[in-house]
Amino acid sequence: MTPRDVLKPWALARAVFAAALVWVLTAAPASAVPMQRPDAVLSSADVGRALSGRLAAGQALQYTADLPVGHVVQGSFAGVDASLDLEDADGRHLRRLENPGGGGRDWMWVVPADPVRLVVRARAASTFRLTVTRVLAPAASPVVPVVDPVVPESPRLRALMRHLDRGGSTEPFWRGIRRQGTPLVEPLSATESLVTFLWRGARDNVRLFGGPSGDHAALHRLGESDLWWVSFRMADTARLSYRLAPDVPRIQGTPRDQRRVILATAQRDPFNPRVFPAFPPAPLDAFQGDSVLELPQAPPQPWIRRRPGVQSGVLLHERLTSKVLGNERDVWIYRPAGAAPRALLVWFDAHEYLTKVHVPTIIDNLLADGLIPPVAVVLVGNPSSQARARELPPNAAFTRFLAKEFMPWLQTRGLDLPAPRTVIGGSSYGGLAAAQAGLALPHRFGNVLSLSGSYWWSPDGEPSGWVMRQYAAAPKRDVRFYLDAGQYERSRAGTAGILETNRRLAGVLRDKGYDVTQVEHEAGHDYFHWQGSLGCGLVALLNPARAARGLVACRAEEGASR
Structure with missing residues (x-):
């Protein structure tokens, strides 16, 4: 297979987007x-x-x-x-x-x-x-709006309630909100704030997508006014992205269908000007991107934006055909500027990590700061969302693809580095796939970098936590781990949560004698957080001596440990 595009370093800022938007379709299916x-x-x-x-x-x-x-x-x-x-x-x-x-x-x-x-x-x-x-189809019984009796904790909202009881309107309140923006943040102590998400003018309901509850929290209507609200006590280290979904329809279908239908109306907060990811020059509509919240003590993310004077690496786009999987996918290869690679990062979900998170920029900045050795990066795309759900959870076919096709293909491109200097990683299902690769192919992958890995997963009919059971039963591999999970990814409604299953996996690995760095943050299942934690994981795995001295950007919540 021959390369398509070799991008000169000076063009990388533009090329990251251009390459990410290349999607070559095969012949239409039958x-x-x-x-x-x-x-x-x-x-x-x-x-x-x-x-x-x-x-x-x-x-x-x-x-x-x-x-x-x-x-x-x-x-x-x-x-x-x-x-x-x-x-x-x-x-x-x-x-x-x-x-x-x-x-x-x-x-x-x-x-x-x-x-x-x-x-x-x-x-x-x-x-x-x-x-x-x-x-x-819509549900047979329509939504019946009810006046919500919940009394807000927010002093601002309590004052508004008194104003409304005296016959006033919400208009002065909304004028103030337009000036200051949202969410409404009211300090409770030196380390905690009351954060209130607001919506104006829904008919039946409003849901919060991406908030601290991790469960599409319902907003409450303030009396019979046009104001909807929900509040959370949050540590001042919190960082998250979110959307608000007004008038989420009730549909005929499964509970999972009803949960997913929030996507039909979820949109940015109209009173919050901060948008993730950036859409130059601006988003086309309210449905593009997310709104974001960073409280005052959120760890900095120093590597996510391009810096003047930092040399850019070279990005290459290719297509890789798999006989094992019967499909083809986009693959991007990044090579550091001015030095031969001394380490390798294989990362899943390429499209998201070129558009939402700018991996080449992160690597450029980490190299400029002297925090990691020269590292090549291979970003592995998904043929489709359906293929992702089928391939990334542990299965023999994807393991064969990595062993028999993908890694030999990388060798032909000069990327044949020893396992101790090779990191495989990803977020969500990508973290799960990385852990499985470390178990099945430790001679290829000596480091696993997992961001909110989906370790709740198990084959149908089995209890949750399949991967941790495999690690518990298998002889110890020569693999090191960096596990990152958010405090807002806890279990809900009796299901296994990402936070809890990450903790359980870390415990299993430590009991087996693995080198594990396990960290937790005031964040959710969120690219807005992952764009910062990816760099911390790379420093921990590729330069552990520097990580041990501490980095302000990699400060974890109290209780998370190595």
Whole structure:
């Protein structure tokens, strides 16, 4: 396989985005329906079928939505250089559903009463594939709004309640909120604050997506006013991203379906100007990106932004075909500037770690600070969201792919480093896959860097914690670990939580004699946190002597230990 693009260091800042947005589609599957007309109708008959086509540069194709009003549409879109937008009948933009090369993630939206259309636009000649996977019907019984009797702890809200009881309005309060921004933060002590998330004007309900509860917390309505709120006592070291979802529809489906349907209305906080990730020059609509909160004592993240004068490495994009898995995927290879690699990082979920988190920039800055040796990075993409859910949880086929295809392929590119200097890592399912690789292939991967690893996972029918049982039963491997999890990832509703299962895995590993660094932070399942913790993990694994002296950016919560 030959390289596609070698990017000079001076172009890296622009190239990280350009490379991340490359998504080369293979031939449409047998179920795909090639579109020949300039316009088409998208109806319930198209559910489950892939609508594919090819557009010239600047060309657009619209699908008028002929779908039941009030139903929730779930689907995915992938295009080499094409985007997917939701517009009204007059062409006014409503919502960006997918950016060019966005990775085929699922999206949801509620069919409105007024006509709408899906519009595919190609900024360069591009193939595309659009799939509506499901159309979820509303629940038989509608949501009945109730006046919530919960009394807020917030002094500001209590004062507002008294003002309303005297016949006042919420308008002066909202004028102040527009000036100061949200969330509302009221100090409780030198180390703790009361944080209140606010929404104005919902009809039936509001949910918090990404907050401290980790459970899509419901906001309370303040009397019969237009104000909805929910408050949390939070340590001043907290950092998180979040969205607010007004009027989440009730649907016919499983509890998991109902939980996921929050994505249909989740959007940024309109009173919070801070957006993650950055969208130059600005997001197209309220549904792009997340709002963010950083309390005053949150650890700094010194490596996440480009610095003037720091030399950039070289980024290379390739496609890797797997006979074992029967698919192909994007792979990006980063090589440090001015030095041969003395270590290797293999990292899963490439698209997110080139768009939401800028891994090449993090590595450039860590090298400039002298915190890690020259390291090459291999960012491994997912063929689709469905393939990710199938491949990253432990399975024999993916292990064979890593052993028989992926690592030999890297060897042909001069990236054959000893296991003690090779790190494999990722977040969520990526952390789980990294731990499994360390167990199955310790002669290849001598270090595991896991951010919020999904160690609750087990095959169907088995109790949670499959990977920790395998480590407990197997002879000790020569593998070192860095495990990071958030305080907001605790168990809920009787399910195993990421925080608890990370603690359990750390205990199993220590009992077996493994070298484990286990840290916890006031954060959730969140790229906004992971962009800082990735660098801390690399220093701990590749330069443990420096990590042992302490770094302000890598300060963990009290109780987390090595």
